[in-house]
Amino acid sequence: MLKVCKYTLIDLARNRFAIGYATLLLLVSIGLFMLEGDPTKALISLTQVVLALVPLLALVFTIIYFYNQYEFTVLLAVQPLGRRNIVLAQLLAITIAMLIAFLVGIGMPVLVFAPSAAGWTLLLTGAALTAVFTAIGGWIAVKNRDRARGVGIGLVTWVLMVLVYDALLLWIMFAFSDRPIEPVIVPLAAFNPIDLARILVMLKIDLAALLGYTGAVYQQFFGSVGGMLVALCALILWVALPSWRAVSAFASKDL
Amino acid sequence: MDRVTFEGVGKRYGKQWALRGVNAFFAPGEVVMVIGPNGSGKTTLIKCLLGLVRAAEGAIHVNGMEVGADPQYRKAIGYMPQLAEFPRELTVDQLLRMMNDIRDAPSGSTDDRLIEALGVDALLDKRIGALSGGMRQKVSAVLAFRYRPTVLVLDEPTAGLDPLSARTLLDAVTEARRNGTTVLITSHIMEEVQQLGDRLAYLQDGRLRVLLAPETILDITRETSLSKALPKYLAQLPPAHVESV
Numbered sequence: 001m002l003k004v005c006k007y008t009l010i011d012l013a014r015n016r017f018a019i020g021y022a023t024l025l026l027l028v029s030i031g032l033f034m035l036e037g038d039p040t041k042a043l044i045s046l047t048q049v050v051l052a053l054v055p056l057l058a059l060v061f062t063i064i065y066f067y068n069q070y071e072f073t074v075l076l077a078v079q080p081l082g083r084r085n086i087v088l089a090q091l092l093a094i095t096i097a098m099l100i101a102f103l104v105g106i107g108m109p110v111l112v113f114a115p116s117a118a119g120w121t122l123l124l125t126g127a128a129l130t131a132v133f134t135a136i137g138g139w140i141a142v143k144n145r146d147r148a149r150g151v152g153i154g155l156v157t158w159v160l161m162v163l164v165y166d167a168l169l170l171w172i173m174f175a176f177s178d179r180p181i182e183p184v185i186v187p188l189a190a191f192n193p194i195d196l197a198r199i200l201v202m203l204k205i206d207l208a209a210l211l212g213y214t215g216a217v218y219q220q221f222f223g224s225v226g227g228m229l230v231a232l233c234a235l236i237l238w239v240a241l242p243s244w245r246a247v248s249a250f251a252s253k254d255l
Numbered sequence: 256m257d258r259v260t261f262e263g264v265g266k267r268y269g270k271q272w273a274l275r276g277v278n279a280f281f282a283p284g285e286v287v288m289v290i291g292p293n294g295s296g297k298t299t300l301i302k303c304l305l306g307l308v309r310a311a312e313g314a315i316h317v318n319g320m321e322v323g324a325d326p327q328y329r330k331a332i333g334y335m336p337q338l339a340e341f342p343r344e345l346t347v348d349q350l351l352r353m354m355n356d357i358r359d360a361p362s363g364s365t366d367d368r369l370i371e372a373l374g375v376d377a378l379l380d381k382r383i384g385a386l387s388g389g390m391r392q393k394v395s396a397v398l399a400f401r402y403r404p405t406v407l408v409l410d411e412p413t414a415g416l417d418p419l420s421a422r423t424l425l426d427a428v429t430e431a432r433r434n435g436t437t438v439l440i441t442s443h444i445m446e447e448v449q450q451l452g453d454r455l456a457y458l459q460d461g462r463l464r465v466l467l468a469p470e471t472i473l474d475i476t477r478e479t480s481l482s483k484a485l486p487k488y489l490a491q492l493p494p495a496h497v498e499s500v
Contacts, residue, residue, distance in 0.1 A: 003353065003356040003357050004353075004357070006356075007342070007345060007349065007350075007352075007353040007356075008342065010344070010345060010349060011342035011343070011344040011345050012344075013344075014344035014382075015344055068343075069340075069342065070340075071336065071338055071339075071340030072340050072341050072342060074307060074336065075334070075336060075340075075341075075398075076357075077305075077306070077307060078305045078306070078307065078329055078332065078334045079326075079329060079354070079357050079358065080326050080327050080328075080329045080330045080357075080358065081326055081329075081357060082326055083326075252309075254268075254302075254307070254308040254309065255302070255307040255308065
């Protein structure tokens with residue numbers, strides 16, 4: 001598995017999209033820190049960029065890379081290798097490459113301009129989102145033979161998680177505003193990795209106070225060690241489940 | 256002992272049988288040309304042997320090892336696909352090293368004659384993405400022969416190659432046959448089939464209709480070219496009849 005991972009990484013190191021992705025993130029983050037005098041405010045803006053852009057690009061890049069490598073993956077499947085190892089190696093390599101691009105593009109500026117607890121939380125949650133959406137992208141690509149369909153499903157997934165899910169939560173909160181539904185909203189938020197990442201960063205920036213009672217519930221839950229563990233487990237599950245589905249689907253698939 | 260055996264092999268996509276009731280035995284040092292119209296099941300037959308698709312019924316054995324159980328049986332197989340695609344940012348040299356690592360092939364154990372014969376040595380430092388389709392086919396041919404396989408599967412190997420390289424490749428097939436390698440080749444070029452094949456396997460509608468030496472078909476039909484003899488021979492067969500020796 002590590003052999004395939006190593007050479008996939010060499011391929012990805014020279015990939016123009018991966019290099020462009022790192023450069024784009026670097027320009028955006030340096031731009032935000034330079035334009036905004038207050039690093040905390042820049043960090044809030046950067047959080048919005050990371051929460052929208054990182055899932056989208058990790059998802060689309062993974063799907064397209066898998067499709068571009070399809071013929072070669074078939075050739076690998078004819079070598080004395082287990083199929084599970086092939087797809088796991090490819091997923092691992094893409095995750096590492098996207099993480100490196102993220103850490104270069106966002107990590108370096110954050111560590112220079114805002115090396116606070118909030119900055120570190122943004123880096124950790126951004127890295128987690130990279131892994132989550134790479135895994136989801138791999139699953140989508142393995143399950144769907146048609147490239148256009150795969151990319152379409154990827155985009156719909158992103159829209160659902162970034163926009164529709166939030167809209168749904170807002171509607172629930174609005175519709176049941178006369179009832180104490182915050183204890184229900186917390187697990188619902190954890191169900192979406194982007195919302196979970198947003199909450200974790202907001203809590204570190206002390207913006208939870210602006211959210212009123214909901215913010216207090218978030219603070220009470222995710223501010224505790226138990227809550228952090230739940231958040232961590234949720235993110236690990238968000239990586240593990242799609243990865244496992246991708247590996248299983250590839251192992252039983254007709255190529 | 257047979258090198259490759261198909262015993263009652265069938266493959267179904269949904270309700271449609273792509274391959275049905277295939278029984279065939281291929282010996283060491285035998286070149287079998289797999290031919291048939293589009294959609295006849297050639298690719299499915301080869302994919303079943305390579306373990307890329309799972310047969311719905313029957314069993315395939317390579318060197319006595321059942322296909323599908325353990326990927327190690329593929330150590331004996333060299334495969335040249337019809338479409339050669341590799342990671343675009345790797346150099347040819349890195350690709351060769353990658354395959355060496357995957358195959359656990361110590362240096363000096365590989366057969367590198369085709370690297371020079373096909374001019375791939377001049378491409379070693381080039382990025383795969385900078386190579387033409389024909390050049391990638393040459394790299395693909397090198398990879399197929401490099402690990403001294405006992406079973407070679409070549410999917411339309413000369414398509415996309417210049418005439419000289421195609422000749423070099425066919426010579427390499429002849430050499431591999433001399434060394435006892437079992438070779439399965441899909442081809443639409445009847446001259447190639449007649450010239451190279453010890454037997455031809457003709458598939459139609461997922462069924463193996465003919466498995467005979469080209470000379471036998473020529474003798475029966477009293478024709479001199481296979482492109483004329485095969486249609487004549489097929490016309491005299493009853494539907495779903497399977498002729499083999």
